[in-house]
Amino acid sequence: MQIGVIGESQPSLEGKKLAFEVGVEIAKAKAILICGGLSGVMEEASRGAKSQGGLTVGILPGTDKATANPYIDIPIVTGLDQARNIIIIRSSQAVIAIEGSYGTLSEMAFCLKLGVPLIGLKTWKLNRENHEIPPIIYAQTAKEAVEIAISKGKKVEND
Amino acid sequence: MQIGVIGESQPSLEGKKLAFEVGVEIAKAKAILICGGLSGVMEEASRGAKSQGGLTVGILPGTDKATANPYIDIPIVTGLDQARNIIIIRSSQAVIAIEGSYGTLSEMAFCLKLGVPLIGLKTWKLNRENHEIPPIIYAQTAKEAVEIAISKGKKVEND
Amino acid sequence: MQIGVIGESQPSLEGKKLAFEVGVEIAKAKAILICGGLSGVMEEASRGAKSQGGLTVGILPGTDKATANPYIDIPIVTGLDQARNIIIIRSSQAVIAIEGSYGTLSEMAFCLKLGVPLIGLKTWKLNRENHEIPPIIYAQTAKEAVEIAISKGKKVEND
Amino acid sequence: MQIGVIGESQPSLEGKKLAFEVGVEIAKAKAILICGGLSGVMEEASRGAKSQGGLTVGILPGTDKATANPYIDIPIVTGLDQARNIIIIRSSQAVIAIEGSYGTLSEMAFCLKLGVPLIGLKTWKLNRENHEIPPIIYAQTAKEAVEIAISKGKKVEND
Numbered sequence: 001m002q003i004g005v006i007g008e009s010q011p012s013l014e015g016k017k018l019a020f021e022v023g024v025e026i027a028k029a030k031a032i033l034i035c036g037g038l039s040g041v042m043e044e045a046s047r048g049a050k051s052q053g054g055l056t057v058g059i060l061p062g063t064d065k066a067t068a069n070p071y072i073d074i075p076i077v078t079g080l081d082q083a084r085n086i087i088i089i090r091s092s093q094a095v096i097a098i099e100g101s102y103g104t105l106s107e108m109a110f111c112l113k114l115g116v117p118l119i120g121l122k123t124w125k126l127n128r129e130n131h132e133i134p135p136i137i138y139a140q141t142a143k144e145a146v147e148i149a150i151s152k153g154k155k156v157e158n159d
Numbered sequence: 160m161q162i163g164v165i166g167e168s169q170p171s172l173e174g175k176k177l178a179f180e181v182g183v184e185i186a187k188a189k190a191i192l193i194c195g196g197l198s199g200v201m202e203e204a205s206r207g208a209k210s211q212g213g214l215t216v217g218i219l220p221g222t223d224k225a226t227a228n229p230y231i232d233i234p235i236v237t238g239l240d241q242a243r244n245i246i247i248i249r250s251s252q253a254v255i256a257i258e259g260s261y262g263t264l265s266e267m268a269f270c271l272k273l274g275v276p277l278i279g280l281k282t283w284k285l286n287r288e289n290h291e292i293p294p295i296i297y298a299q300t301a302k303e304a305v306e307i308a309i310s311k312g313k314k315v316e317n318d
Numbered sequence: 319m320q321i322g323v324i325g326e327s328q329p330s331l332e333g334k335k336l337a338f339e340v341g342v343e344i345a346k347a348k349a350i351l352i353c354g355g356l357s358g359v360m361e362e363a364s365r366g367a368k369s370q371g372g373l374t375v376g377i378l379p380g381t382d383k384a385t386a387n388p389y390i391d392i393p394i395v396t397g398l399d400q401a402r403n404i405i406i407i408r409s410s411q412a413v414i415a416i417e418g419s420y421g422t423l424s425e426m427a428f429c430l431k432l433g434v435p436l437i438g439l440k441t442w443k444l445n446r447e448n449h450e451i452p453p454i455i456y457a458q459t460a461k462e463a464v465e466i467a468i469s470k471g472k473k474v475e476n477d
Numbered sequence: 478m479q480i481g482v483i484g485e486s487q488p489s490l491e492g493k494k495l496a497f498e499v500g501v502e503i504a505k506a507k508a509i510l511i512c513g514g515l516s517g518v519m520e521e522a523s524r525g526a527k528s529q530g531g532l533t534v535g536i537l538p539g540t541d542k543a544t545a546n547p548y549i550d551i552p553i554v555t556g557l558d559q560a561r562n563i564i565i566i567r568s569s570q571a572v573i574a575i576e577g578s579y580g581t582l583s584e585m586a587f588c589l590k591l592g593v594p595l596i597g598l599k600t601w602k603l604n605r606e607n608h609e610i611p612p613i614i615y616a617q618t619a620k621e622a623v624e625i626a627i628s629k630g631k632k633v634e635n636d
Contacts, residue, residue: 002551012289032551057551063399063567074479074509074534076553077567079399081381082272083242086265090540090554101290102272106245109265113241128283130171131260161392191392216392222408222558233320233350233375235394236408238558240540249381249395330607400590401560404583419608424586431559431579442605448489449578 001031001153002057003146004092004116006108007041007123008101015099016044018121021142022096023048023056029150032057034092036085037068037075041098046071059088086110093153096145097123097136108136117152119145160190160312161216162305163251163275165267166200166282167260174258175203177280180301181255182207182215188309191216193251195244196227196234200257205230218247245269252312255304256282256295267295276311278304319349319471320375321464322410322434324426325359325441326419333417334362336439339460340414341366341374347468350375352410354403355386355393359416364389377406404428411471414463415441415454426454435470437463478508478630479534480623481569481593483585484518484600485578492576493521495598498619499573500525500533506627509534511569513561514545514552518575523548536565563587570630573622574600574613585613594629596622 003026007019023045026033033049035042037058046056050071058072061084065075078084082103089095089110094117097108104123111118112134120138127133137152139145162185166178182204185192192208194201196217205215209230217231220243224234237243241262248254248269253276256267263282270277271293279297286292296311298304321344325337341363344351351367353360355376364374368389376390379402383393396402400421407413407428412435415426422441429436430452438456445451455470457463480503484496500522503510510526512519514535523533527548535549538561545552555561559580566572566587571594574585581600588595589611597615604610614629616622 055551057553059553065568074532074551075568076534076536076564078401078564079567080242080401080564081245081397081399082269083239083245083396083398083401086240086242087553087555087557090556091542091552099290100287102268102293105285106265106268106272109261109268110241113261113265122288124285124287126264126283126285128259129281131258134261214392216394218394224409233373233392234409235375235377235405237405237560238408239405239560240556240558242555242557242560246394246396246398249397250383250393398560399563400587401557401563404558404560417608418605420586420590420611423603424583424590427579427583427586428559431583440606442603444582444601444603446577446601447599449576452579 001093001150002034002091003031003149003153004034004088004095005041005045005098006088006095006100006104007098008104009038009040011041011099015041015122018098018142019044020048022098022146024052025143025146027052027054029146031150034059034088036088037072039069043069043071059084089114089116092116093156094119094149096121096149099123117149117156119148121145160252160309161193161250162190162308162312163193163247163254164200164204164257165247165254165259165263166257167263168197168199170200170258174200174281177257177301178203179207181257181305183211184302184305186211186213188305190309193218193247195247196231198228202228202230218243248273248275251275252315253278253308255280255308258282276308276315278307280304319411319468320352320409321349321467321471322352322406322413323359323363323416324406324413324418324422325416326422327356327358329359329417333359333440336416336460337362338366340416340464342370343461343464345370345372347464349468352377352406354406355390357387361387361389377402407432407434410434411474412437412467414439414467417441435467435474437466439463478570478627479511479568480508480626480630481511481565481572482518482522482575483565483572483577483581484575485581486515486517488518488576492518492599495575495619496521497525499575499623501529502620502623504529504531506623508627511536511565513565514549516546520546520548536561559583566591566593569593570633571596571626573598573626576600594626594633596625598622
């Protein structure tokens with residue numbers, strides 16, 4: 001199973017800690033970590049996964065694989081700038097959003113658009129009058145987030 | 160000037176009316192309308208623009224230009240599915256969001272990410288604790304939305 | 319009808335002259351010129367089209383519309399780098415290749431892949447043992463190239 | 478190191494055999510195989526790599542990871558149709574082309590455009606008057622092709 005982790009390059013200290021723990025739990029669950037390959041949440045999650053011997057994939061926006069953080073095993077070099085965001089989502093059976101700025105928000109929107117299960121940690125709240133409430137599952141801890149992601153991801157696989 | 164209009168394929172009746180009026184005002188302002196080229200808000204805005212002799216561009220997600228609505232003058236056929244959303248935003252000096260579902264939400268996120276002025280009509284409200292309030296300018300009428308878009312778009316051009 | 323013109327940024331003098339004439343003939347035929355929006359063949363073709371009051375669309379690889387040549391009416395800003403090449407092809411009913419380097423070669427390949435009629439002027443010759451001869455129509459003059467493009471493009475439209 | 482293998486869905490019997498052997502040699506060299514993830518050359522190369530315990534990545538054009546061949550370890554789901562071709566090239570330190578039709582030709586063009594070392598096995602010959610001869614290295618056997626790819630890829634890494 002491939003689990004996506006999304007979040008910004010400059011998270012809070014708490015965001016970094018959550019990202020590392022999410023990476024640890026993903027690797028413990030023997031899932032592959034998919035992320036944007038850069039710094040901040042992406043780097044901390046990758047570092048967490050590698051601390052447990054996990055496998056990490058970075059879907060890079062630029063044209064140079066040297067932009068990948070040091071914990072990326074497999075750099076996918078898109079050259080598509082932010083248009084690469086949707087590839088992270090499509091390649092994941094479930095996605096965990098940690099904090100996040102506008103790039104992350106675009107990725108959350110693609111999860112919702114494509115029906116990819118989306119678990120939130122300290123991230124965006126969204127609402128629109130006369131529109132369904134977006135089915136984001138807000139978790140409190142990294143462990144809870146990954147458990148839900150694995151469970152929802154398996155369900156997607158079996159459907 | 161190129162003004163983007165974003166919104167879903169199945170808007171409310173009020174959303175359709177707003178979209179038509181937005182298209183009318185964009186054409187009256189001699190701006191080119193950029194949109195996703197499909198139905199709903201995209202079609203009504205294009206119809207409004209054509210009612211005033213405006214010029215319309217549809218950035219299509221699919222591989223067939225026949226999917227463009229009948230009011231598109233210039234179909235741009237991307238074959239990129241939802242990855243085409245960011246092209247609409249990059250090609251616009253300002254963007255007006257009308258209602259909208261998750262595809263629209265991704266486009267709003269790209270506006271915020273890229274610093275493209277974003278005017279909202281009955282659309283998403285976004286907030287995240289410890290994050291700046293997203294600089295969406297909420298308007299009440301189509302005319303007001305287009306006036307702001309033109310004004311902000313001109314400012315972007317001159318900077 | 320939308321006719322694509324492809325070619326490199328640094329064509330020969332003869333290539334520039336051909337590109338200008340192709341642009342002239344496309345505008346005379348009341349077709350819209352689609353191109354990559356940059357310099358060289360793209361600029362000369364756009365300049366030719368504008369000299370006859372034609373309409374020009376530039377599908378730009380970068381993130382800045384200021385990279386468009388001065389003869390582009392409608393810049394489409396993709397931010398996709400060379401991944402934008404296929405959009406030029408998909409958005410054209412027929413394509414004329416003038417000289418060209420490797421970017422142009424990728425666009426010719428997409429024409430052949432997608433079945434978009436491809437007319438060549440002083441451009442690549444391709445062959446592979448045990449493979450059909452690629453259906454590129456080699457023309458001798460700009461006028462001949464555009465006549466074939468219009469004729470083939472109309473046929474595609476009617477099919 | 479990541480080595481790309483490109484080729485068509487319907488290769489000849491000889492092409493299939495070459496692809497399998499190329500996959501075997503890539504895995505023996507401890508390199509990661511990058512390919513388009515579908516059938517034909519892509520599947521045979523992946524099968525070869527897995528027969529030696531290698532790791533395989535499939536950059537898929539569609540929106541469904543179920544389209545990956547059974548020998549793909551990590552499906553990257555792009556939804557970009559043929560615009561995904563360039564991602565295969567950008568993610569590889571060297572690329573081996575086996576036979577190939579027009580999609581493969583577009584990938585070869587991107588190798589040449591981006592300066593990614595390109596080794597050919599029974600594939601396209603390209604020429605254009607007044608243009609440099611494309612620096613494709615034609616090999617005779619799978620083993621030779623992979624040896625050159627590894628050697629050239631290492632050189633790229635060190636530069």
